[in-house]
Amino acid sequence: MLTALSQRAAIVTLLTLLTLAIVLAADPLHLGGVRVAGVSLLWWYAGAAGPLAAVVVTIVALALRS
Amino acid sequence: MSGSPSAALRAVAAWTGPVVFVTVAARVFAGAPNAPLLLLAALVAPLAALLQAPAEDEPPAPMRAAVLCASATVLLCANVLALADAASALGIDRWRGIAVAGACAFLVALWRGIVSRAAAAVVVGVVLVLSAVGALGMLIGVSPWTAWRETSLRPALGFADDSVWVNAGRRVGQATTLTFAESHRVTAESAATWRVTEREGNETTTREWKLSPGDALTLRPGDRLVLEANARVRFETGKRVPGALPSGAAWAHPEGGTSGAVVNFVGTALTLVGGALVLLRPRARVSALGAVGAPAGLVAVMLAAGAAGIYAAYAGAELGLGVAARAPFLRAPALLLAPPASVALTATAALALLFLFMGTAAALRDRVVATLAATEGPRLLRRHADLVWLAMLGAAVCASLGPADAWQVFLAGCGLAACAWTAGPAENHGEGAAAVGVAAGAALFALLAIGRPALPWGFAALAAYPALVAVPFAHAVAITAGTVLAGAARSYR
Numbered sequence: 001m002l003t004a005l006s007q008r009a010a011i012v013t014l015l016t017l018l019t020l021a022i023v024l025a026a027d028p029l030h031l032g033g034v035r036v037a038g039v040s041l042l043w044w045y046a047g048a049a050g051p052l053a054a055v056v057v058t059i060v061a062l063a064l065r066s
Numbered sequence: 067m068s069g070s071p072s073a074a075l076r077a078v079a080a081w082t083g084p085v086v087f088v089t090v091a092a093r094v095f096a097g098a099p100n101a102p103l104l105l106l107a108a109l110v111a112p113l114a115a116l117l118q119a120p121a122e123d124e125p126p127a128p129m130r131a132a133v134l135c136a137s138a139t140v141l142l143c144a145n146v147l148a149l150a151d152a153a154s155a156l157g158i159d160r161w162r163g164i165a166v167a168g169a170c171a172f173l174v175a176l177w178r179g180i181v182s183r184a185a186a187a188v189v190v191g192v193v194l195v196l197s198a199v200g201a202l203g204m205l206i207g208v209s210p211w212t213a214w215r216e217t218s219l220r221p222a223l224g225f226a227d228d229s230v231w232v233n234a235g236r237r238v239g240q241a242t243t244l245t246f247a248e249s250h251r252v253t254a255e256s257a258a259t260w261r262v263t264e265r266e267g268n269e270t271t272t273r274e275w276k277l278s279p280g281d282a283l284t285l286r287p288g289d290r291l292v293l294e295a296n297a298r299v300r301f302e303t304g305k306r307v308p309g310a311l312p313s314g315a316a317w318a319h320p321e322g323g324t325s326g327a328v329v330n331f332v333g334t335a336l337t338l339v340g341g342a343l344v345l346l347r348p349r350a351r352v353s354a355l356g357a358v359g360a361p362a363g364l365v366a367v368m369l370a371a372g373a374a375g376i377y378a379a380y381a382g383a384e385l386g387l388g389v390a391a392r393a394p395f396l397r398a399p400a401l402l403l404a405p406p407a408s409v410a411l412t413a414t415a416a417l418a419l420l421f422l423f424m425g426t427a428a429a430l431r432d433r434v435v436a437t438l439a440a441t442e443g444p445r446l447l448r449r450h451a452d453l454v455w456l457a458m459l460g461a462a463v464c465a466s467l468g469p470a471d472a473w474q475v476f477l478a479g480c481g482l483a484a485c486a487w488t489a490g491p492a493e494n495h496g497e498g499a500a501a502v503g504v505a506a507g508a509a510l511f512a513l514l515a516i517g518r519p520a521l522p523w524g525f526a527a528l529a530a531y532p533a534l535v536a537v538p539f540a541h542a543v544a545i546t547a548g549t550v551l552a553g554a555a556r557s558y559r
Contacts, residue, residue, distance in 0.1 A: 007117050014110045014117075018335060021106050026328045031320045038215035040318060046102035047372050051109050055361045058113040062074075062357035 003065050010061030017054050021046045074356030075121040075185035076429050077348045078364050080141065081112045082188055084424030085148035086421040087195070087371045088393050089473040094375025095394045096310075096386060097317035100331040101375070107331070109368040111338040113361055115346035129501035131441040133486040133508050134344060135458065138430045140479030141345070142171065143462040145426050147472035151392035152419055154239065156412070161163040161467070168463040170420065171427040175456055188425035192363050192370075194418030198411050199370045202377055203412075206402050210373040212382035218318030221308045223383035225301055231384050235300030239389030242293045244308035246285045253282040256298035272479055310383035333531030334477065340533055341480025349436060367422075374415075377402070431455050478515055481533030485511050485540045499548030507540020529548060 024042050032038040032042030086108050093101040126134065146167040153163025203209060208216070225232045235255035254260070254277035263272045265288045275283060285291055291308075293299065301308075311317045352360070374395035378385050381401040385394035398412040438451035485507035514521075514532035 007119075011114050014114050015339075018103075018107060018110050021103050021339060022328060022331065025100070025103055025331075037211070038218075039211050040218075043102050043214065043318075046106045047369070050106045051365050051369060054106075054110055054113055055365045058361045059358055061117055061361050062352055062361075063354075065352070 006061050006064040010057050013053055013057045017050050017057075021050055067153050072185035073348045073350040074352040074360035075188055075363065076432060077116060077346045078112050079185065079188045079425040079429035080138075080345055080368045080433065081342065081426075082191065082364065082422050083141075083145040083148070084152060084423050085144045085472045085476045086143075087367060087374075087419065087422065088148045089476070090368065091369035091375040091378065091395045094372050095378040097320050097379070099320040099327040101320065102333070103331050103373075104334065105340055105368055105372045107335040111335070111342035112346050112364055115341055115342040116348060116352070116360060118343065118347045120348045120351050126441050127497050127501055127504075128441050129424060129504045130486045131437045133482060133504055134437055135434050135454075137341065137345065137479045137483035137486075137507075138434050139458040139462050140475060140482060142427060142430055142459065143465045144472050144476035144479060145423055146171070146463055146466040147470055147475060149419060150466060151472060152396060153418065155391075155393035155396045156416065157239070157389070159474055164443065164463060164466050164524040166420070166425060167466075168459075170424050171459050171463070172456075174424055174427045175431055175452070175459055187421050187428060188363060189359075191418050191421035191425055192366050194414055194421060195370045196366055198415040198418055199373045199377070201414070202399055202402065202411055203373070205407055208377075208380065210376050214318070214376050216312045217376070217379045220314035221338070222306050222313055223317065224304060224306045225384055226382055229303075229382065229384055231299075231387065232299050232303045233300075235298050236388070237296050237298045238293050238387065239296065240481075241295045242297075242388055244291045244293065244329055244387075246287060246289050246291070246308050247306055247312055248287050249284065249309065250305050251282050251284045252291065253280065253300040253304045254298070255279055255300050255536070256296075258294055258297045260297075261292040263292070267287070292293075301506055304541070307383040307386065310386050310462055330530075333534055337481045337484060337531055337533045340484025340487055340537060344483040345433070345480070346395045349433075373445065374398070427459075431459075434458065477531075481515070481531070481536065482508060483513055484533045484537050486539075499544050501550055502547040503540045503542075503544025506543040507536045510539050511536035 014063055021042070024045055032040060032045075034041045090101075090108055093104055098104070122374055149167040150160045150163035153166070154160050203213075203487065230236050235253065237256075257276075257278050260275045260277060260283065261272060262283065262285065263270055264286070275281075277283070283291075306312060311320075348356075349368055378394040378398040381398040385391070385397050385401070386426050390397045396412055399408040399415075402408070403411065434455050435451040440456060486504050511532045514535060518530070518532075
């Protein structure tokens with residue numbers, strides 16, 4: 001039961017991470033274009049924070065499945 | 067955590083082939099509107115697939131197995147095409163790249179010892195990719211984020227003063243169309259016929275010019291120049307690279323917020339996720355090593371692809387000219403470093419792509435043979451699954467001889483596979499109903515994918531991502547067929 005729940009939660013989290021990237025890219029306020037340390041927020045998110053968060057979520061969910 | 071130590075790595079090996087790496091890097095280099103999103107989607111899709119319960123005790127229904135095998139062949143074809151593109155970018159004949167890829171795939175198919183080492187091939191490929199990209203960054207002393215920042219600050223993406231394109235000139239390799247954003251004097255370095263399309267208001271005029279070596283044409287903003295394959299040309303120093311984005315700011319902030327770009331990305335992402343859920347489902351329980359190694363390997367490949375694209379953009383927009391545009395990162399070391407370091411890094415990157423391809427070929431072969439052996443299909447197919455894979459491999463290699471976009475072929479494979487996934491929940495209505503749904507979905511997918519150019523405008527736009535139409539259709543047909551079959555069974559009783 002816990003396994004199925006954690007798997008579903010992990011998949012929903014992954015899809016949420018992807019959706020957040022779309023929101024950041026399509027945001028009419030252009031928040032994705034805001035520079036942090038010279039690099040745009042969209043690139044920090046899609047090229048660093050998002051991938052790392054997705055990997056951590058997956059590893060934790062796979063570990064919980066055991 | 068008990069389980070196969072390589073089940074997860076074998077599952078993701080089908081995804082980490084050259085086509086994903088080359089495409090992500092090329093899109094990042096070109097400043098494509100959805101490049102950062104594509105990087106994330108190409109990572110999230112296989113991770114979501116890994117989270118599924120293993121398919122060890124579930125023999126696939128024959129129709130689902132057939133669709134899975136067909137999509138595996140398409141995916142293999144996409145990876146062969148990507149290797150051919152990489153060969154072209156290195157100045158090697160395209161057919162030689164296909165021949166090398168085909169030979170590697172046949173070796174994997176015939177030598178079972180290699181098949182069992184699909185995970186090892188992927189690990190070697192990942193290590194080589196990381197070495198090539200990491201070493202490039204270290205040797206030039208620039209991190210990927212610094213390269214991104216410096217590229218984004220360039221006022222114009224133009225030719226460098228010491229570029230071969232503006233000094234001795236260079237062959238474009240493939241037939242190329244260049245669009246000029248500013249006045250530009252282009253010199254022919256070989257005898258050729260150039261076709262120039264000029265725009266005056268709403269009218270366009272096309273003229274052909276027969277040029278001898280040394281002859282030059284001055285093109286105006288908006289003009290389009292069509293060059294034949296292997297035409298040798300020289301551009302003007304200090305001018306913008308034709309076809310490239312106008313500035314670093316335009317490269318760093320592509321117009322991704324338009325509704326068209328968002329729809330385009332959603333279609334791509336859903337197709338990738340749907341395909342991954344079917345093609346990458348682990349066949350055995352994931353071990354502790356696999357639970358960490360597979361996601362870590364995936365993120366390493368995707369981030370390396372992104373970094374490779376950024377370094378290529380940092381090296382110069384001229385990498386987008388001619389055949390180099392197909393895999394610009396392979397030419398980046400030659401612009402940023404001197405031999406022998408540049409040669410060593412290019413060779414490492416090319417070898418990495420070859421290892422990743424072998425891992426993919428082994429993983430796809432493994433998946434197809436296991437599916438055929440487990441399915442309740444004809445006995446002949448089950449007994450000679452290896453021969454079936456060899457036939458599929460031959461078909462994939464032959465198909466890759468024709469001109470095709472590797473990424474579009476990859477998306478087609480994912481979309482076709484997705485048809486087999488969504489009809490899964492409809493299996494509550496019976497195996498026969500699910501088979502009807504999968505068959506109908508796959509048929510509609512093929513119809514839309516092949517017949518798209520002939521469709522009227524509205525339908526053509528809808529068919530840009532056939533999986534978005536075919537997958538719900540497969541599901542609906544399966545449910546309808548289940549209801550009809552159940553009604554018929556009740557009437558019979």
